[in-house]
Amino acid sequence: MIDVPDGSWSALESAVAAEGVDAVLARWDGPEPLRRVLDLEAHHLRGGETGSFVAQQVLTRARALGFSETARGARERIDAEGRTVLEERWRTRPFPPALLRTLAGHRAGVADAAFAPDGRLFSMAEDGDLRVWDVRTGLSRPVVLARPSPSARPIRLAVSGDGALLAVAFLDRAIHVLGLGDGTATAVGHHDGWIHRLRFVPGPRPRLASVSEDRTVAIWDVAARRALHVLSGHAGDVTAFAVSPDGRTVVSGAGDATLRVWDVDTGVCRQVVEEDDDVFALAFGADGGTLHATTRRGAVLRFDVRGGALGDRVRLDTPRVGRYGRGWARDVAVLPGGRALVANDDTVLDVWGPRARVSSLTGHRGPVTVAAVSADGRRAVTGDEAGTLLLWDTDAADDVPDALPGLPLGVASVAVSHRAGVVVAGSRELPLVARDVGTGEELWTVRSEEDSEEEPDPGPDLMWSSPSGLYTALGRTVELRSLRTGAVEHTVEMPGTVAVGRGDHAVTVAGRRLTVVDAATGAVGATAELPAPLGVPTRVAAARGLEVVAVAGGGHLAVWDPRSGRGATVELRLHATSTAVADGPEVVVRDLAVDDEGCHVLAAGDEGLVHCWDVASGRVTVLSADRTRVPAVAGLAGHRAVSVGERDGVVTVWDLTAAWTVCAAPLDSRLSAVAVDGDHLAVGDGAGNTHLLRLADGGRARGDTDTG
Template identity: 25%
Template sequence: QKQTAAALEAKTEALDRLEWTDYLHRIALAHREWEANDIARMERLLAGCPERLRHWEWHYLWRLCHTELLRLPACDQAVGAVAWNPDGKRLATSWGDDVRVWDADTGKALLTLRGHRSLVAGLAFTPDGMRLASVSADRTGRVWDIAGGKELFSLTGHEQQVRAVAVSPDGRRIATGSADRTIRLWDAGSGKELFTLHGHPDEVIQVAFHPEGGLLASAGSDGAVKLWDLAARQEEPALRGPAPPARNRSPARLAFSPDGKRLAVVRSGQGVTLWDTAKRQVEYVLAIPLPGAHGAAFSPDNRHLAWSQDRNVMIWDAVARTPPQRIQGHPGEVFPVAFRPDGRRLASAGVDGLVKVWDPATPQEAMHLGGSELAFSLDDRQIATISSGGIALHDRLTGRRFQIRDDAWLAHLAFNHNGRQVAASVRPRSGRLDEPGEIRIWDALSGERTQTLHGHKGMVMAVVFDPTGPRLATASLDGTVRVWNEETGQEIHAWSAHRDGVAAVVFASDGKQLASAGTDRVVRIWDPATGKLRAALAGHPRGLRCLAFSPDGKRLASGEGEGGKPAEVRLWDPA
């Protein structure tokens, strides 16, 4: 009977370990999808993790793909328009053929405006916030009374779908752009058509009033950008600057700065062009590839430009002209973006049917340096992060940035004792845990790979350098710990350290002790010079995940990490 109970307990423990291993595999894959910007697959992987196993790493990844301040209920169709009212308390969005108005703080739906017979493509509030203009693929525009939730009148005259709408700064005129290649101006009080502007050879997809109201900018699906003198009712001379390449006539997106001094033009594949509106010439070109660029908006302080780019929202400091910051979180392609009138919130919407509200002051790169795992050199001068395409190195004193190119799936980053070498383990692309492990070492100055270490028969779970000299210790799911000479790549010691996988390994600050821990719940302390076991510290009720020596080497901390169960941290006297 005792043998049966012991066998049942062993079987239960084996199943628990298998489930925990599967959980870790899902976590690793979810992080890889974050790097690949596939939020939909990332969410599916995380949702598939059993709730009882979800530790800090699960919550960290979940927060990464949900950093928005507010998320409105999902629409079953793409959301192609979003607009803030002037006081920033309400947010209007397209909702299929309808328009919905939301409380911008709580996300509660306040109004549903029905009347269009096809997808709503554009929205714009009047300056007093009392009226809302909408346009649709049904070839009409409509003006709504927000207080009563009723349609006041429709704007009819376009011969094809209406793609864009804007309200003049004084609230007296409405401009609409259509697939019929025309722009029409309307009286915002009565809905009467005032005049039509002709000149675009293709669909008009955006219109924008200059803040002073006498100038209108328009963009076409062919990439053409035009300026119109509304008093003269004619096109102004062409903007002087680079035209879209003939092979890349991608649609353009427009945004005037609130002070009217600049016009930003965003084009897929060409980048961002800032125009001086007084001189009618290019002020600056941010030449970067922009796949799937759709919306564009200036912040109220004239400083930041936001645009949609594939499944991202990008924010660029157009004054300092530093590299754009990225906000991830949309599972699908993003369409419109809009700053709240006070500039403290940014709304985005897209093909995924989601509308999200962000804090534009804290884009994600500012929080995690654009990488996944992070390591500091011993002198704290260098930071290394693992990201898609390799390892990024940043010198905190000089600001120098350097990229080590490597297409492998890297993990467990570490600097050597003098900061001149950096190492990482290689995860198997298949995700199988029993594939032979590999460790790579690079020169941190040149980026050249100096060593490739083989020997482990399972996935490598930890990489750590000796802080006093050229030794490297690694731990693996194959149950072994290995010590290497980082300069020659020669294996110095290898021993079966634990009954099951080894999850952590760490050197003491003087390099004279090496501790390891694993799922067998035991901490072992080794002499790294001889490979001899000095002590075995038992007492943890669950599998171990992490270790740390105190700076003086007189204390050793060990932490548990067995999915879904209460975890302990214990302090030991390693002597």
């Protein structure tokens, strides 16, 4: 149909625009690598988050997957059109080959998910949005429920083994069962507390099991609409349970650090097993001969099951490379071959064999909350707090080395120097990690004292590169480090808290006083007293040469020229859906930037909007950049700026004079930080990854000037 290597990119783009990406994929007979790229990018191409320029999306994903020929074809198309492009050069955690597609549609975190026997996937978000997915296409539709009361919100779900029934637990503690064929709804019963989990019990008649913060396990007869057993004994919230494949046994885990084994037919507790931590999730193997458990501090346990009782226990919690501490292991699902898929709070999935971990999978934007496996075991789905579901090929889940480069925590700050060939990323707590601009290989790391029993050393509040090296600032202290080794060359105490750095200068804040300081020597330069409406500044930014310093605070923006002392102030108003700041709440400005020419100020906020202030005219233009939050912005040359989105994971370059999007690159990450050096952009995300992108205009790089 479409043979892109022979130059049919225009045909592909026209088909996607006219028919939609799903119709194009349904009749695809083009190259397989391009089909896989379009499959993985379908949620962006159909959602309109990054415009309709197909080649940009293809380029970003193809490079991430290592499909060099596909990426080259996309880049040639972009160059031929004379378009501006953001090309991702590398990322520290590449997409695993097991990832099949991203399921995007929920606007809140994923609360639960379950496969029907026919392969359909049901998922529920924290806001009560219930959807059913066709995993072959990635398309979904909402499932409308009759709520038991106006305030009731669905929070958990389960699908029966024959696919005929859908059980839903509500926030008001009620449980209803919906017939998926005729849509009839039946009220089964209720708990006296929040319902943590819900599952059907295999067997000839429909039975349902649930666990709750009321410290009980309940077994329900769906047809009779009554509880067969309400099982008590736990001394804490019952947060986890699993039903054996033969339907005879339920194992529950709770906040009292115990496991209890129950007989489903009699309600008798057969066994109590004490652990050293609260149990978070449980899952039986397909044959019922093993049980996997996860705990609050990230331990993974595997029990042999004999005669309906737990036997030998193996602890599978070897520290993963790059893992920070002992994060929660939120959920577990058992894959074919007895492997366990564990969803972790640090955004990473671990695949465990009988005795050891075999791989770690990345790709989630936030802590992973849910894991489920299809009836045939060929597919798994995992959901996260960002509302994203990832679909996995379980056969390919082992083909990933257990090594995760990057930061163990989310990236809080980044710096890039093309001249030195270094990208540095830092988290709220050390380490700092430096990587080669060309290859992404690690050059050096600065870590906390490993033998210390104290809290980890804090990471820098901000950092920036200059021809002199890497400056890192924490409070009033600035350190200059070698960009090649990370060694501290000297330390300077500042007259105030360091708010922004450019080149070899910093701007500090003490009360309402701004001061320009030589970061290398501590010599004090120009100072200014901020106007009263600003109060204490919340964010400060500066143009490349410090010709303009911008300040946000008290619902106002101000600029100051340190050379002339001149300044201006404008009231910062929110989008029309929010209260104006004149007599209302202060605007939350997450980050501030000034373009290299000092003509425009960009203020990023919590509503996914950025406010662009044309300093000369005083006009403020509101730009929509993300569905929830823009955590970081940076100025560029040519009256441009770049923003990164937390929810949509898109890097956007803006033309500030025309207030429009120049280009955008979807990274499928929860982006958190950005730094610019000429045509190089370093971007950090909440999962600890660093991305290096390059900006090119009309097929030509913008230049290699070191901007600091």
